[in-house]
Amino acid sequence: MKKSAIIAIVGRPSAGKSTLMNALCGEKISIVSPVPQTTRNKIKGIMNDEAGQLIFMDTPGFHNSERKYNLEMRNLVSESLSDCDGILYVLDASRPPGEEEMQLIALLSGQKAPLVIAFNKTDIASPERLRELLEESPGSLPPGMEISAATGHGLEELKQALFSISPEGEALYPEDYYTDQDPEFRIAEIIRERAMMNARDELPHAMYVEIHDMEINEREEGKIPQLWIRASVVVETKSQVGLVVGKGGTGIKEIRVKSQKEIGRLFPYRIHLDLRVKTNPKWRRNDAVLRRLMK
Numbered sequence: 152m153k154k155s156a157i158i159a160i161v162g163r164p165s166a167g168k169s170t171l172m173n174a175l176c177g178e179k180i181s182i183v184s185p186v187p188q189t190t191r192n193k194i195k196g197i198m199n200d201e202a203g204q205l206i207f208m209d210t211p212g213f214h215n216s217e218r219k220y221n222l223e224m225r226n227l228v229s230e231s232l233s234d235c236d237g238i239l240y241v242l243d244a245s246r247p248p249g250e251e252e253m254q255l256i257a258l259l260s261g262q263k264a265p266l267v268i269a270f271n272k273t274d275i276a277s278p279e280r281l282r283e284l285l286e287e288s289p290g291s292l293p294p295g296m297e298i299s300a301a302t303g304h305g306l307e308e309l310k311q312a313l314f315s316i317s318p319e320g321e322a323l324y325p326e327d328y329y330t331d332q333d334p335e336f337r338i339a340e341i342i343r344e345r346a347m348m349n350a351r352d353e354l355p356h357a358m359y360v361e362i363h364d365m366e367i368n369e370r371e372e373g374k375i376p377q378l379w380i381r382a383s384v385v386v387e388t389k390s391q392v393g394l395v396v397g398k399g400g401t402g403i404k405e406i407r408v409k410s411q412k413e414i415g416r417l418f419p420y421r422i423h424l425d426l427r428v429k430t431n432p433k434w435r436r437n438d439a440v441l442r443r444l445m446k
């Protein structure tokens with residue numbers, strides 16, 4: 152009998168959860184960025200294997216902070232843990248463990264779901280300090296496995312460990328599904344990722360993408376139809392608009408052209424992206440916007 156499980160991925164911001172999920176699922180599902188805390192949503196990646204199907208819920212980066220934005224994140228982490236069959240805890244071997252790591256370990260020690268622990272980034276650092284930390288923790292935690300999401304080291308063993316904690320069952324999704332995200336969401340994520348790559352230091356967290364309109368236009372016989380998208384990069388202040396637009400509009404043009412190309416790889420259409428930049432001051436303190444972004 153095959154296995155079937157929902158696995159929540161937990162770990163500090165930038166531990167490499169998104170990179171790992173992409174490596175395991177073989178498709179670009181959750182956005183990857185060198186800036187911490189880019190995963191705002193509960194995104195599912197689906198891995199099909201001879202042994203069965205694992206559905207990953209990529210939880211947001213866990214942050215020990217009282218700010219409203221981060222509190223919403225923590226609630227999401229706890230929510231994800233309560234409706235899963237197993238938990239994959241990813242630790243970053245290249246960073247010293249801080250207060251956040253201690254809190255996560257405490258949170259995970261109290262969970263009912265079986266746990267697999269992975270020390271990531273072992274291509275650049277040794278996980279010895281993290282190993283000691285787990286051994287010292289009062290809860291009974293399983294030993295960590297050494298992996299590198301970047302090089303693929305240890306990923307086969309990790310898959311086996313995940314299947315070993317998974318219950319038997321029928322696959323929940325057809326095998327050719329790799330994500331259940333809707334196209335609008337994927338498009339917004341691609342544009343957001345592009346915009347973040349272009350942005351400077353403080354900007355990324357102050358930005359989200361809104362899709363206003365999408366339309367498929369049939370063209371002449373024999374030509375692929377056009378997918379027309381109207382979207383905005385939304386920032387908090389006027390000065391940030393300038394940063395995104397860039398000198399003579401070069402910044403926003405680059406975001407538009409590169410996003411268009413990437414969206415074109417996902418959908419069987421010729422893509423036309425109409426992209427603007429607008430402001431929505433203080434959106435990070437606005438409950439309605441936060442709820443929509445975290446749906």
Ligand SMILES: Nc1nc2c(ncn2[C@@H]2O[C@H](COP(=O)(O)OP(=O)(O)OP(=O)(O)O)[C@@H](O)[C@H]2O)c(=O)[nH]1
Pocket residue numbers: 162163164165166167168169170171182183184185186187188189190211212213271272273274275298299300301302
């Ligand atoms: N050297 C090395 N770098 C890695 C590895 N895995 C991830 N990274 C890098 O670490 C950074 C953060 O990776 P992400 O996958 O975005 O991390 P995350 O845990 O999903 O981050 P949040 O979305 O903020 O929670 C990126 O620059 C990755 O390229 C690894 O195994 N080795």
